[in-house]
Amino acid sequence: MSRRTPRLSLPLALLLAACAPTPDSLPPAAALPEPQSAGALLLQSHCAYCHGAPPPATHRAETWPGVVYRMQTNLVTKAYAPLTEAELETLIGYLQRNAGSVDSE
Numbered sequence: 001m002s003r004r005t006p007r008l009s010l011p012l013a014l015l016l017a018a019c020a021p022t023p024d025s026l027p028p029a030a031a032l033p034e035p036q037s038a039g040a041l042l043l044q045s046h047c048a049y050c051h052g053a054p055p056p057a058t059h060r061a062e063t064w065p066g067v068v069y070r071m072q073t074n075l076v077t078k079a080y081a082p083l084t085e086a087e088l089e090t091l092i093g094y095l096q097r098n099a100g101s102v103d104s105e
């Protein structure tokens, strides 16, 4: 009998493990680039229910839209309010401006 090996990276596994939906579990705003920007606020308000808000440098600019659209599906599946088109544009722009040069997995 074989079991599927979980393919989550260790940092993400830790984030998911620490997934208490309390404000205390959110990273401090100052830990993100452009902490007061609309994009950083969207990341904290919509992307930290299930895991900590992911730092923008964890993906390349080319990769972020696909990740965000996949997460939009996660939001809908879990019955959280999806981001509006305008919010998606703001969030993706923010992530791309602060993106990294490699995709960390």
Ligand code: HEC
Pocket (backbone or CB within 6 Å): 012, 043, 046, 047, 048, 049, 050, 051, 054, 058, 059, 067, 068, 070, 071, 072, 074, 075, 078, 080, 104, 105
């Ligand atoms: C409803 C729960 C939920 C919400 C809300 C959510 N995520 Fe996720 N996220 C997951 C799950 C589950 C995984 C692991 C499986 C996967 O990668 O799809 C994950 C994994 C990730 C990863 C690591 C995998 C990868 O492709 O790099 C990133 C980055 C990420 N999420 C970003 C975001 C962003 C940005 C948002 C906000 C737009 C968001 N998440 C909102 C559930 C969620």
